[in-house]
Amino acid sequence: MIRRFLRSALLAFCLAPALAHAAAAMAGRVVDGATGAPIAGATIIVDGHLVPVDEMGRFAVASQGPVFARAPGYRARTITLTASPPTDAVLRLEPFTPKALYLTVYGIGSSSLRDPALAVMREKGLNALVIDVKGDRGLVPFPSATAMTVPGARAITTIPNLAELVATLHAQGIYLIARIVTFKDPLLAASRPDLAVKRGNGELFRDRENLAWTDPLQQAVRDYNIGIAIEAAQAGFDEIQFDYVRFPDANQRLRFAGPTTEKDRVAAIAGFLGEARRRLLPYNVYVAADIFGYVCWNLDDTGIGQHLEELAPQVDYLSPMLYPSGFQFGIPGYRNPVSHSYEIVRLSLENALSRLNISPKRFRPWLQAFKDYAFDRRSFGGGEVRLQTKAAEDVGVDGWMLWNPRNVYGNLGVEQQAAR
Template sequence: MALAQEAKTPPAAGQTAEAPKAPELSPAGGAKVYTGKVIDAVTKEPLEGAPVTLGDRLVRTDKEGVFRIEGVGEQLRVRALGHKRRDVPLAELSGPNPEIALEPIKVKALYLSVYGAASPKIRGAALEALERNQMNALVIDVKGDRGFIPFKVNIPLAEEIGAQKIILNKDYPAFIRGLKEKNLYLIARIVVFKDDPLAAAKPEWAVKIKGGGIFRDRERLRWTDPFRKEVWDYNIAIAKAAAEAGFDEIQFDYVRCPDNRGVAFSQPSTRESRTNTITGFLQAAYKALIPYNVFVAADVFGYVPWNEGDIDIGQQIVPLTKAVDIISLMVYPSGYHLGIPKYRNPVKHIYETVYLTHTKAQERTKASSIQFRPWLQAFRDYAYGGGDFTEERMRLQIKAAEDFGASGFMFWNPRNNYPTGIFYTGDGDRKPRRQQAANPQPVAPQGKSSDPGNQGEPETPS
């Protein structure tokens, strides 16, 4: 791809940029051309494929870590998988190819719901768990499972539909600033197409039942139609608000169609149309977020890598991997109701379930292992009678993720109730190893879980 063009979608994994030319003045509107080299701050190795942005322009570094970008602005914004973001004032760039060093990080996170983040008691317990286990990140609901946004945003539609009915955090900048002072990496979780307030207020945007009426899921919640661009625009506006608030990463959850064959949309539902609209939303969000230099992630159902199709929800692993920076496979053992090949009871084969799902994903996508950061299970098994997932089982999942070479891990407990013991004694922010090859795996069963979203008990106010 041409380095100086605006990126409409992220390039495929492994795609590299053209070799840079010498610095030059551009004849177009006083824009300038900037070149440089992005390296790892510890190893001094070049970082390939690192996004570099100038205003709304984005290019990626080549295999030597070198970039060339044209535009107007005051700073370059740079990020790379497995590393922290960095803003570099243009005035600090000197020489033909100045080096920009990025600090490595392995993201190790716990989840906080809308209510958990607002509760001093629940939030405090999570922060203690992070410190106790040498972890460094939080996933925080910006739009949760019930469609509420817990802080004031300048989005008229959010006010109109009642998504701002309860403002749980009156001073969000101070809230974010306090977490940043603890050197935490912050991930904004946005539940996309499951949105009861929006579907209730705008029934023409809601998913319908084929026989007539509005669809409701097992929790009696309504969903919005992923084919409606108005729904895209609303969720992208929320993502921009989260980026402006200071989050390092925007993570889209429930970025899929409902797992129900009795639903109807505003357009015909086929494998191709579903896949195109889900991937298309992520591509549009990625483009809109270019000026903010945030990582963009998608939560993906754990069976997706094992299936050639979209399991009727619009998620296919290859196009998804090309659309975002980070793929977060939800590899909860309890979610694999049919198991995986050779391992029909995943709760008895926790390591294998996590590890083999990721190697299957890498085998199919050819992506670097550091593009994957899984959701791991920290809630009680509901499918196999296997009891709690506490320290020992959490350690097994972490080992599988680290052996694969993932860029970190995240634990999901919908009630934000995490063990009081030690489940991680790892290597801090060591740069994850880059696993390049996947181990061949057999074809997986063509099944679906009863709920391919983030699973467990529903979130509960404290």
């Protein structure tokens, strides 16, 4: 035993100088490009693996080559470290606050919808677009090798060349978010009933829109959606956003591939997001999850597998849908949400932040830019939109996204601002 200890100690003594030199030669610090302040908890990736970053933004890598860096509230960046430069390279990330409009599968391909949206962005100084790369009905509008395996998923092409579209919009300074409607997928469910959510009698479950869903417990369903996400990342999108990343909200007994207690549901959704984030590490893209607005308030999983404390560690951004029309029961102190747009947005975000104790930059909410459907049918034009954006800005989150399923953005009520 003593001999083994001496051999181990001798080996460690001989290797220590080399290892220390390698680590020192590849050391770096991540800092705010505007202030020079360290960015604690930044994400550093080398060879597809996460590298620890301390409270002073310091990190060390043991190999040369590309280093990916990102942190919520900043533009992602890639640099190359070699053994010869200074031992303490400074990696500066530029602050960035996305303010986005949304375009559907059809909107991105229609000049009558896309061009006016881009004009509004130029006029108002907005700087980001959310684009469907897998839409609400399972359609994938670009030549996707992954989607070719599902009949009907490639029924239309509104984006002939995804990488070319990304390059064109990037040249205009636009930050690009790829929206992927995940478990609501009538095309995959129809072609693979073994992967679908079923009713108690074995028939396909269909929601209020008569759309079928796929089972979050099935690995093949996860692989399909992550495969499309990887294609979007390879095309150059800045961020992958998973929507409908949940179990269906159905008041009936449904059949899945395994148990679906609250614990099981939460584990399935958090597990999917964690897996997606790991598999997207080689592409230096941000990962976001859209969540119900009430998830900011409910202490359970809202019956759909979305539990705030379990979701936050798995993604870069949480994107609660804070549409006043979606708050059927209001929030504490405000029973009529459409008359209190500012309070709905601000208080929901503040409540979520108080629970998580994380930076507000980890949130980027969806806001309402469509007519109310649940209360008094009021229009959500300039005044209502501005109340919501001001609430988000007052909390200090990393921007916001405006949702209008018709892709019509007239008087937004947002102030002219320089796109950062």
